[in-house]
Amino acid sequence: VTQILNFGSLNLDHVYTMPTIVRPGQTLPSTRYEIFAGGKGANQSVALARAGARVRHAGRVGEDGRQMVDALSQMGVDTRWIVVDSDLPTGHAIIQVEETGGENAILLFPGANHAIDDEQISTTLREAEQGTILLLQNEISRRISLLSEAKDRGLFVVFNPAPFTPDIAATDLECVDLLIVNETEAASICGASAKLDRHQANAHNHAETDPEGVPEKTLARLKEHVPQQTQRLLTLGA
Structure with a gap:
């Protein structure tokens, strides 16, 4: 074990x-x-x-x-x-x-x-x-x-990285094999623009806006901000 x-x-x-x-x-x-x-x-x-x-x-x-x-x-x-x-x-x-x-x-x-x-x-x-x-x-x-x-x-x-602190966004995560974050922590790592996704998905009832797709968008954006070899797990609390 x-x-x-x-x-x-x-x-x-x-x-x-x-x-x-x-x-x-x-x-x-x-x-x-x-x-x-x-x-x-x-x-x-x-x-x-x-x-x-x-x-x-x-x-x-x-x-x-x-x-x-x-x-x-x-x-x-x-x-x-x-x-x-x-x-x-x-x-x-x-x-x-x-x-x-x-x-x-x-x-x-x-x-x-x-x-x-x-x-x-x-x-x-x-x-x-x-x-x-x-x-x-x-x-x-x-x-x-x-x-x-x-x-x-x-x-x-x-x-x-919970509770999230601002220094985490600037931390080199090369040493991390698996990063576990919730949506707020992921958005903080990615920058302010990621925080808007869920709000926009909930506020606008348009056919092209899919609230269920927000976690996928967040993960995709997170991929751009962490090392390639680091696995990413997004928790939703559902």
């Missing part, structure tokens, strides 16, 4: 249920408080483990993240490559959720996710067998170094 190494974010999500989202200068009581393990990286590792994959998770947490690491391990994720940093807190999100309607507001602090360094990257990748699949998102530090070294070591590199 192919080994998957997910080098990704680990967050603690602090969720407050509110009568309404707090405005600047306002103080409101919360009606409920819950804490969950989160982060795009951790979520993907759990999903892979539940699907039956052999997945190792590499990342970084603070001392306050030990329970989260234990929980991931209990869900079938190999957590031996997660470093516990005694100097930094675990990345975390403060999430307000309205009781009615479900509107939310999120404050994100990267914490230990942004303390990943070249030494941790090299130490982790040395343990990976050639042909291992590396999965990477966009919530940790030293992403570009990680992409490059993983490719040099013969890993199959899968990059999901």
Whole structure:
């Protein structure tokens, strides 16, 4: 079975249920408080483990993240490559959720996710067998170094640039074997013109305009902006 190494974010999500989202200068009581393990990286590792994959998770947490690491391990994720940093807190999100309607507001602090360094990257990748699949998102530090070294070591590199940041559009993706993006991320890589396709398809009910063809157009445009050898997967959330 192919080994998957997910080098990704680990967050603690602090969720407050509110009568309404707090405005600047306002103080409101919360009606409920819950804490969950989160982060795009951790979520993907759990999903892979539940699907039956052999997945190792590499990342970084603070001392306050030990329970989260234990929980991931209990869900079938190999957590031996997660470093516990005694100097930094675990990345975390403060999430307000309205009781009615479900509107939310999120404050994100990267914490230990942004303390990943070249030494941790090299130490982790040395343990990976050639042909291992590396999965990477966009919530940790030293992403570009990680992409490059993983490719040099013969890993199959899968990059999901979420959440999207402007520097991704200027990043050389030569090291990426499979790029996974949604329509918004693809449009951001391609430039502003790609963002108009779906809006135009929905706004104009003309015979020549086919909303179902928008993903194909987006993929075709994406092909012009990423290396020829990089496979492209467009997710639609359907």
